[in-house]
Every structure is written in structure tokens, then in C-alpha cells.
Amino acid sequence: MRLQGLHHITMITGDARRNVAFYADLLGLRFVKKTVNFDQPDAYHLYFGDEHGTPGTILTWFEFPGAQRSRSGAGMIHRLDLAVGSHDALDFWHQRLRAAGHQPRREGDLLLFEDYDGLAYALIPDGEDPDPPLRATHPEVPPEHAISGICGARAYVPEQWISEPHPLLTEVLGFTDLGAGSFRLDGELRRFGWSYDPTTEAGIPGAGTVHHIAWACRDEDQPQWQERVREVGAHVTPVIDRDYFTSIYFREPRNILFEIATLGPGFAVDERQEHLGEELRLPKQHEHLRAHLERQLAPLHNPRASE
Numbered sequence: 001m002r003l004q005g006l007h008h009i010t011m012i013t014g015d016a017r018r019n020v021a022f023y024a025d026l027l028g029l030r031f032v033k034k035t036v037n038f039d040q041p042d043a044y045h046l047y048f049g050d051e052h053g054t055p056g057t058i059l060t061w062f063e064f065p066g067a068q069r070s071r072s073g074a075g076m077i078h079r080l081d082l083a084v085g086s087h088d089a090l091d092f093w094h095q096r097l098r099a100a101g102h103q104p105r106r107e108g109d110l111l112l113f114e115d116y117d118g119l120a121y122a123l124i125p126d127g128e129d130p131d132p133p134l135r136a137t138h139p140e141v142p143p144e145h146a147i148s149g150i151c152g153a154r155a156y157v158p159e160q161w162i163s164e165p166h167p168l169l170t171e172v173l174g175f176t177d178l179g180a181g182s183f184r185l186d187g188e189l190r191r192f193g194w195s196y197d198p199t200t201e202a203g204i205p206g207a208g209t210v211h212h213i214a215w216a217c218r219d220e221d222q223p224q225w226q227e228r229v230r231e232v233g234a235h236v237t238p239v240i241d242r243d244y245f246t247s248i249y250f251r252e253p254r255n256i257l258f259e260i261a262t263l264g265p266g267f268a269v270d271e272r273q274e275h276l277g278e279e280l281r282l283p284k285q286h287e288h289l290r291a292h293l294e295r296q297l298a299p300l301h302n303p304r305a306s307e
Contacts, residue, residue, distance in 0.1 A: 004218065007058065007214040007263075009059055009150065009153065012061065012205065013062070014069075020301070020302070022116055027048075027147060030277070031302045034278075036282060038283050055263055056149050056150060057149050062211060068207060069206065069208050071203060073199060076205075077153050078155065079120040080152075082121060092141075117208030131149060133149065154197055156197055157198065159199075165177075168229075168253060169183055181197070214259035222248065226260075229260075246262050278302050278304065
């Protein structure tokens, strides 16, 4: 039994409209789903990814209107790595981001930049034997330069933990220890790089920080993953239905919130593939709040709806 790869990563934003403009327009991702937070239905939960909403491409945000920029610290993810097809793509994105008022910078083979909330990213050209590209279509982004998946993430921890063994990652979840705080997940579907960097600062959750990271599993394997995590002493939640997948949650020893989410049923379960993200979709338990929520939530325009 192996994990499939990454499923999604969820962040916090203070502005849903800027969120859609940055990710669905500037970065050219597909606006996959417009829904609300299961636990706080007056807050948006927005999903972006490739054309089909494929696990391994999904970036999601909880919107808490007006949330202030915060900072990542110990026990928090501080950078996300996005794959692109070549070094030429870095030149394209450097120009596109600068034209939109951002300040990207080259650092070796990386293009580093931040979103409007200060969340840090690196664009990384595919190396040898890359994963199959999972791209979205955007009229201003040539296919050969489009983002082709999420390939890694980096988290902060106290320095003394960098070289400590991590049996939950290596013995339970199946990551390979590459040394110096770096690990790799060779999933059945996709690979993912996972690294720790030292810090002495405490984090402050808020806009521009990561809430949790989710790994993908086969639907039928989730109960066994739950038992595996429980056996090593981690507190793991019951299976929770998130409509588009089911989830279990637990904290790894360095305090980062992990989720293991199923591949199915997927994002097309409640709207047609060609219309993903166009209508407000509510969890079944909150459907009775629709009239109230449609009045309260800020109207959002999906760029695809006008095509």
C-alpha cells in the first residue's frame, strides 16, 4: 500500500476576489470549485488546479475577509514549489509577474515570487524523467509554459529537528530520507519533494500562511492509513466526508497538519466538467443556508464563465 502523491494544499487569504484574480487569471490555473468551509460556512473555500481538478495540482484557500498578512514560523509550511516545463518558462513567468506588479527574482534554476498575501513560491523546471504534466488552459499562457503541477513544499522547524529521524514520514507514509532535512514521496501517481528549513521564529497564522497539506490515497486504502497512523501514537481523526473526497487529519511530530484524502469521487460529482467553479456549491449539511450565504459572500467571477 502506497500513497498516490500530493492531493492538495490549503492556505488562508483575506480577499477572495484577489485570490481568483491571481490564481485563475495571472497564474492561469483552472478555478475548480467555489464552495464554503465545512466548519465555518460563512467563509469561502476556493479550489484551483489543472483542467480536470486532478489531485496533485490542487491549491485551495479559506477566505477570512480582512485577515491581515501573517508570517510562517516553526511548525508551518513556508514555500510551495510549482513545476514548469523548461527554463524558457521561467523567463515567461518572470515577465508576466513583473508586468502585473510583482517582484519575481531568479535564484539559480528557480524563479521565486510571492502572491498578494505574501505566500512564497518557487517555479522549478522539470528535471529528468518528470511526472506527466497536469496543466490548465489560459489564453495568455502558452501550453509549454503553463504550470504543470505542484512538485514540492518546504516547512520551518527548530534547527535541532532538521537531522532528527522522522519515522512517521519514512516508515509509515513511505517517504525517502534524502538527508539534511529533505525527503521525497514516490507516489504511485506522482512524486513530491518535502523539506525542512531551520528557524527560531514562531509563526503567526493568517493571510498568506498554509493551513494544511493533504496526501492522496486510493479510496479503499484510507481505513488502513488511519490505522497505520494511529499505531505510531498520532492522534488521527475519524473519516470525514468532504463531498469531493473523504479525509483523515493528524499532526506530524514537527506540528504540521497532515491530511490523507481519497482520490474520489472528485470535483465533477456536483457540476459538469466544462462548468467547474462557475456556481456556488454548498456542502449538503449547509444547503439550507444557501439564501443567507449568497447574500453574505462577496460575488466572485470565474474567468471561464464568459468563454
